[in-house]
Amino acid sequence: MQVTSVLREPLVTGGKTVADVSHDISRQVEGKPSRLWWYAFGISLVLLTVGAYACWMLLWHGIGKWGLNKTVDWAWDITNFVWWVGIGHAGTLISAILLLFRQRWRMSINRAAEAMTIFAVICAASFPAFHMGRLWLGFYWALPLPNTFGSLWVNFNSPLLWDVFAISTYFSVSLVFWYMGLIPDFAVIRDRAVRMGATTRAAIYNALSFGWDGAARTWSRYESVALILAGLSTPLVLSVHTIVSMDFATSVIPGWHTTIFPPYFVAGAIFSGFAMVLTLLIVTRKVFKLEDYITIYHIELMNIIIIITGSIVGIAYITELFIAWYGQVPAEWYAFYNRATGPYWWAYWSMMTCNVISPQLFWVKKIRTNIMATFILSIIVNIGMWFERFVIIVTSLHRDYLPSSWTMFHPTIYDVGQYVFTFGIFFTAFFLFAKFFPVINMAEVKSIIKSTSEKK
Amino acid sequence: MESNKHYVVGIFNDEDVLLHAVEHIREKGVKIQEVYSPFPVHGLDDALGYRRSRLPIASFLFGMTGTILALATQMLMLGYDWPMIIGGKNFVSLPPFIPVTFEFTVLLAAFGMVGTFLVVSDLKPYKWPRTFDIRSTDDKHVMAIDLASNKLSKDQISQILKDNGAEEVNEKNF
Numbered sequence: 001m002q003v004t005s006v007l008r009e010p011l012v013t014g015g016k017t018v019a020d021v022s023h024d025i026s027r028q029v030e031g032k033p034s035r036l037w038w039y040a041f042g043i044s045l046v047l048l049t050v051g052a053y054a055c056w057m058l059l060w061h062g063i064g065k066w067g068l069n070k071t072v073d074w075a076w077d078i079t080n081f082v083w084w085v086g087i088g089h090a091g092t093l094i095s096a097i098l099l100l101f102r103q104r105w106r107m108s109i110n111r112a113a114e115a116m117t118i119f120a121v122i123c124a125a126s127f128p129a130f131h132m133g134r135l136w137l138g139f140y141w142a143l144p145l146p147n148t149f150g151s152l153w154v155n156f157n158s159p160l161l162w163d164v165f166a167i168s169t170y171f172s173v174s175l176v177f178w179y180m181g182l183i184p185d186f187a188v189i190r191d192r193a194v195r196m197g198a199t200t201r202a203a204i205y206n207a208l209s210f211g212w213d214g215a216a217r218t219w220s221r222y223e224s225v226a227l228i229l230a231g232l233s234t235p236l237v238l239s240v241h242t243i244v245s246m247d248f249a250t251s252v253i254p255g256w257h258t259t260i261f262p263p264y265f266v267a268g269a270i271f272s273g274f275a276m277v278l279t280l281l282i283v284t285r286k287v288f289k290l291e292d293y294i295t296i297y298h299i300e301l302m303n304i305i306i307i308i309t310g311s312i313v314g315i316a317y318i319t320e321l322f323i324a325w326y327g328q329v330p331a332e333w334y335a336f337y338n339r340a341t342g343p344y345w346w347a348y349w350s351m352m353t354c355n356v357i358s359p360q361l362f363w364v365k366k367i368r369t370n371i372m373a374t375f376i377l378s379i380i381v382n383i384g385m386w387f388e389r390f391v392i393i394v395t396s397l398h399r400d401y402l403p404s405s406w407t408m409f410h411p412t413i414y415d416v417g418q419y420v421f422t423f424g425i426f427f428t429a430f431f432l433f434a435k436f437f438p439v440i441n442m443a444e445v446k447s448i449i450k451s452t453s454e455k456k
Numbered sequence: 457m458e459s460n461k462h463y464v465v466g467i468f469n470d471e472d473v474l475l476h477a478v479e480h481i482r483e484k485g486v487k488i489q490e491v492y493s494p495f496p497v498h499g500l501d502d503a504l505g506y507r508r509s510r511l512p513i514a515s516f517l518f519g520m521t522g523t524i525l526a527l528a529t530q531m532l533m534l535g536y537d538w539p540m541i542i543g544g545k546n547f548v549s550l551p552p553f554i555p556v557t558f559e560f561t562v563l564l565a566a567f568g569m570v571g572t573f574l575v576v577s578d579l580k581p582y583k584w585p586r587t588f589d590i591r592s593t594d595d596k597h598v599m600a601i602d603l604a605s606n607k608l609s610k611d612q613i614s615q616i617l618k619d620n621g622a623e624e625v626n627e628k629n630f
Contacts, residue, residue, distance in 0.1 A: 018494065018595035144533060153533040157542050162555035169559040173566045180570060183579070184593070188494070191593045210574065211583030214592055216491040218577045220501035224509040225573045232515075232562050243555055446595070447495040450471065 010454035011105055014292035018446045021293075025438045026189050028288050030196075033435050036287055041431045048424025054417020058130055065414040072397045072409040077127045078247075079389040080419050083272070084124035085167065085244055086265075086385060089237060090273025091117025092174050095181070096233035099226070105301055107444040108293045112284060113277045114178040115437070119429040120276070121171045123422035128163075130418065159246040166243040170236055177229050180222070184443040187212035241269040248392065255335035255396030258323070264316035268385060271309035271355070274302050275381035282375045284434060293440050296369050303368035306381065310359030313388075317356065331401075339395045343408060347391050354384020461630040462604070463489065464613045465588045466622035468597040471497045477599070477620035478503040484616055489602040492592035511569055511576075518568025519561045526560035527553060588628050600628070 016024070033041075058065050068075055091114035098106035132138035140147075142164045144154050154161050186209035193202035212218070245265035248256035278299065285294040324336040339348045358380050362368040367377075399406045433439075468474040474497065481488060482505070491500060501508075534540065535548035545552075574580070592598040599622070601613055608616075614625045 022494075022594045144529065151537065153538055155540070155542060156530045156534055156556055157545065157552040159555075162559075165556045165559040169563045173562060176566055176570050184495075187585075188593045191587075191590050195590060206584060207581040210579035210581055211585045212579060212593075213585035213587070214492045214494060216493060216497070216500050216504055217506055218579075219493060219496040220506055221509045221511055221573055221577055223496050224511050225569060228512050228515050228569060229566055232519075232566050235558075236562050239555070239558060246555075443495045447497075 009295075009297045011108065011295070011297065012293055012445065012449060013295055013454040015454060016292055016449060018449050021442050021446050021449065022188050022192065024290070024293070025185075025440050025442050026192050028434070029189055029436060029438060030192070030198075030201075034287070037431065037435060040287075041428070041435075044424055044427035044431055046424075047420050048428050051417055051419075051421020051424045054414050055126075055130065055421050058414055058418065059135060062133060063131060065412060067410045067412040067415050069407055069409070071400055071405045071407045072394055074397065075390075075394050075409045076411050076415040076419065077131055079386065079393050080422065081124050081127035082244055082265075082389045082393075083382075083386050084120045084127075084422060086241065086269035086272045086389075087276045087382070088117045088120035088124060088170075088174075088273065089241060089266075089269035090277045091115070092170070092177065092233050092237045093270055093273065094277070095177060096230040096237060099230040100234060104448050105298055107448060108290075108295075108298055108440055109277065109281060109302075110444075111178075111181060111437075111441045112281055112434075112439050113273075114174060114181070115433045116277060116280055116430065117174050117273075118171065118178060119426050119433075121167060121174070122429070123426050125167060125171070126422055126425070127418070159243060159250050162243045163247060166240045170240045173229070173233055173236055177233060180225065180229065181441050181444075182437060183209050183212050184214065184222075185209075185438040185441065187214065188442055189438065238266055241265045253396050254329070254331040255339070255392065257332075258320060260316055260320060260323075264313065264320075267309045267312035267316065268355075268388060271306060271313055271359075272382055272385035274305050274309070275378040275385070278302055278306075278374055278378035279382070280430065282371055282378070284439060288434070288439060290440065293445065296371070299371065299374055300365075300369050303362045303374060306359050306378075307362045307368075310355060310381070314356035317352065334399075335396055338399055339391055342395065342399065344391065344395045344398070347387050347395070351384055351387035351391050354380050355388060358384070461602070462610075463588065463628045463630070464601045464603060464610055464617065465626045465628050466599040466601070466617035467589060467591070467624040467626070468599065468621065469595075469623050470621075471500075471597060473621040474597045474599070475499055475503055477617075477622065480620050481599075481616055486601060486608060486613060486616060487605045489600040489605070492588060492598040492600070494593050494595055494597075497597070511573055514572045515565045515569035518572075519565030521568075522561040522564030523557055525564075526557040530556060586630060589626070596623075 012021075063077075066075070066077060068077075091110070094106045094113045095110040098110075129135055129138050132141060142154065142161070144156075186205045190202050190205035190209055193199075193205060242262040242265065245261035249258060249261040251257060281294055282299070285291055321336055321340075324332050327333070338344075358377055361373075361377065367373045394409050398408060466477075468477060471493070474491070474493075478488065478491065478500065482503070488504060491504065493500070530553045531548050539547040588600045589596060589598040599617070601617075603610060603613070606613060610627070617625045
């Protein structure tokens with residue numbers, strides 16, 4: 001018996017039953033990977049290897065290999081860090097905030113989005129970790145642990161230290177949230193393996209599922225855990241990019257010293273995170289034939305979030321510019337004037353075009369329900385968001401207080417190499433996830449099959 | 457495991473049929489051992505008469521522990537153990553301590569609650585669950601009734617299950 005709501009578009013198409021959900025999602029894990037998967041995985045490994053060489057050189061010779069100079073002493077490293085952290089915001093937003101708002105369309109996309117979050121945060125963390133020079137001592141220095149300097153403690157007044165706590169907490173809590181969702185689905189794969197007689201797979205997935213049995217008592221506790229985790233993650237996800245923005249906002253550099261940064265960064269993070277989710281899911285749904293679960297309707301809803309957050313970001317840019325002029329502080333106004341018309345004008349206008357103008361195309365229903373258009377725009381948005389961080393960081397620094405020290409920033413191949421390395425980590429991890437883990441939350445999708453599945 | 461536990465196992469296809477069945481079967485005075493479902497069925501815990509989980513309280517207590525620990529640590533380190541002048545600010549001032557305190561609160565609340573959940577639900581990597589019907593993680597809702605804790609006979613319970621919409625009624629001994 002299947003019931004379709006007349007008010008809303010179905011979230012699962014193709015007349016799927018509960019058993020179909022188990023089958024469609026689990027068979028990706030059970031079968032041999034396709035040729036396409038091997039190609040994609042191979043390319044990721046190449047990126048990882050090339051990038052690892054650059055990282056090795058950075059460890060061996062030090063971060064003098066980066067293209068930084070005395071004036072521009074923060075550039076690609078922090079740009080890439082903020083970019084990845086921003087991308088890492090969509091997953092927990094989808095699973096936590098949309099859970100609190102009872103948005104059931106999150107159920108098909110939350111698993112992959114959360115995985116993406118976790119991998120993006122790992123990529124982000126690699127930049128400050130390398131920046132500390134001695135990777136192996138970095139965490140020891142960053143945490144308030146007793147040390148040989150007479151216990152000289154870390155500086156709790158510094159936003160950089162808040163970042164250590166914010167990002168490590170965000171990573172661990174997101175990981176736990178993601179894993180909690182995976183537990184019942186691992187049990188599905190285990191029981192299918194038992195029925196197929198694949199004992200090794202059954203044993204592995206049983207261990208991963210912590211011996212889950214789906215008892216009503218456990219489900220009842222599980223639901224309350226999920227709700228509280230969502231409640232905890234909601235302020236957490238907002239706090240992370242707020243604190244990242246404070247790395248800049250609490251300084252006194254013109255162009256950084258603005259109180260609008262926290263909300264503006266959070267909106268930008270959600271904007272770029274959703275764009276990356278779209279890029280990945282459009283490919284994943286095609287490769288794994290999940291068009292019935294991740295429908296055009298899902299893509300459209302995500303595009304609507306992109307319009308909203310993109311517009312917030314646009315308003316933030318204009319507000320920032322207006323306040324710089326209205327405030328009449330010469331240094332502040334010059335920082336903004338220089339952004340738009342100075343030697344980095346191309347970066348500023350790339351940012352404006354990609355982030356403010358291009359998402360407005362999604363007002364047209366034909367564009368926001370077109371897969372190819374969405375795919376291209378989602379990549380453009382992430383290019384724009386990379387330029388946003390580059391513009392904020394480099395253009396505020398490259399013309400400092402002494403005109404004699406004005407200069408430009410030129411990345412070296414090691415800057416590029418480390419960025420490539422993070423792409424290697426990200427895609428290698430994502431493809432491994434897509435092969436070995438269920439890419440859609442089966443338990444949650446099953447719970448809405450009866451009410452929101454399309455009748456055949 | 458001892459092989460003297462006898463269960464009657466009812467298999468249900470639809471969650472709404474299951475919910476009504478649970479209510480009717482309990483009204484008849486039959487004690488249900490447990491219901492196993494592939495997905496959370498809303499209202500099933502109430503129908504089975506389970507108490508609301510106290511995990512939120514555990515989470516709150518863990519969170520408060522985090523708050524106190526983080527605040528105390530920061531105040532002791534920067535205010536007492538090694539006071540340092542940073543930008544001419546007070547050694548102990550609350551606002552800059554809030555971000556770390558907040559993050560640590562969330563960290564302990566989340567980990568403490570999930571840890572408690574795993575312990576009270578007896579979930580651990582080296583445990584194999586007792587399976588009444590392997591389809592309970594796929595698409596069937598499985599109701600297990602322990603014969604030892606019920607006065608009615610096996611046939612009576614099977615009949616009640618069938619009357620309330622069970623697709624199949626099986627027996628399972630452990």
